[in-house]
Amino acid sequence: MLVAVVGSCPLSVKPVVKYLLELGLKVALITEIEKDLPLTENLEVINPKRGFNAILGTFKVLKPEIVINLTGFLCEEDQNEYLQKLEEYTQKLVEIAKETSINRFVHFSSCRVGDYFGDDFYNLHFRLEKLITQSGLKYTVFKPSLVITNHSFLMEEIRQLAKTSPVVVVPKVRTQPIHMDNILLAIEKAVKDDVLENKVCELGGPQIMSLKRVMEELFVAAGVERNVIEVPRYLFPLTLPVLKKLSIMTFDQIERVKIHSFCFENCTPSITALVKDPFEF
Structure with missing residues (x-):
């Protein structure tokens, strides 16, 4: 089976591609990532800068059965x-998938999309969910909560933060890492099993917890200690510049x-028997 993976964010693309290859699948990767990709005959890399006509041509030749949109x-x-890339790529990918008779379109949205409006991020994800579910394609839409990666980059950023800032300020919200x-x-379930066909699935970890506790757990995982202070959610915009500058989380996170x-x-529990501790690195 050939799976087409679309995306240029290393934190998501690299582990997904690595995992699919370990499953013995062939992967066509549409990405701007140029470094540290697996060297194997089962991986074909296409740069999206060549244009969507080139991607369409590649799909017609390679005939992938499944598209995983990680944009x-x-x-x-x-x-x-x-927002611009997400909208443009998803719209074009749906068109390409319909023209090339893709068997399944797997898309990543976000938890609580459709319940919260008035924000460009959530409004766009809602429109794209509708685009996909009403496209006539067979689909699986995943809506994860906060995803914790075990990427060494994250741990290094946490350690650097501990050296430069005695206190971290976060909004008073609950999440399900x-x-x-x-x-x-x-993803494996969506690729291999029809049980998730035409399903929209929220994905969360084993516990609902405050973002404050999430940050405290990350500090523990990184082997450092720092104070984490909560502020009311309406003050969240004041904390954004700090979080972005410190690179603790990406824009998407x-x-x-x-x-x-x-x-x-x-x-998550219906997809896998093991709902892993998100802080198990």
Whole structure:
């Protein structure tokens, strides 16, 4: 089976591609990432800068059965670039998938999309969910809460933060952090099993907790100690510049915790028997 993966955010793309290859699948990767990709005959890399006609031509030749759209997922770009790329790529990918008879379109949205409006991030994700579910394609839409990766970059950023700032300020919100390994298991289920066909699934970890506790757990995982202070949610915009500057979270991750981001109906336990501790590195 050939799976097409679309995205240029290393925190999501690299572990997904690595996992699919370990499953013995062939991967066509549409990405701007140029470094540290696996060297294997089972991986074909296409730069999206060649244009969507080139991607369409590649799909017609390679005939992937499944598209996994990771555009924007865990991305570091600023708001305008993020929203523009996410909308453009998803719309074009849906057109390409319809023209090339893709068997399944797997898309990543965000927890609580459809419940919260008045924000460009959530409004756009809502429109794209509708675009996909009403496209006529067979689809799976995943809506994860805050995703915790075990990437060494994250731990290094936390350690650097501990050296430069005695206190971290976060909004008073609740979230349901999920380990990246459970995201990978969900993708495997969508690729291999029809049980998730035409399903919209919220994905969360084993516990609902405050963002304050999330940050405290990350400090523990990194082997450092720092004070974490909560502020009312309406003061969140005042904390944004600090969080972005310190690179604790990417733009996409920050957007996911602007509001309470726990699942109303967590699909993770039905997808995998093991809902992993998100802070198990």
